[in-house]
Amino acid sequence: MLLPLVGGAFLVVLSEPILGVAVPSIMRDLDVSASTAQWAANACMPTMATAIPAGGSCCAAWAPGGSPPSP
Numbered sequence: 001m002l003l004p005l006v007g008g009a010f011l012v013v014l015s016e017p018i019l020g021v022a023v024p025s026i027m028r029d030l031d032v033s034a035s036t037a038q039w040a041a042n043a044c045m046p047t048m049a050t051a052i053p054a055g056g057s058c059c060a061a062w063a064p065g066g067s068p069p070s071p
Helices: 002-030 034-062
Strands: none
Touching: 002 034
């Protein structure tokens, strides 16, 4: 059960440099300014940083025999 959570965290860390390399293509394809493309790329990281722990808590709570984490 820990392996999917660790795998998801690894993919988020891996996606950050990939997204950084893709920003020029995003700018060209969507015809947006550099600040707009960078803002969109930066908005993705905190979103994923929030989704991973929340997903892990849901997995722990809904797994067979699991219990929600203590506060």
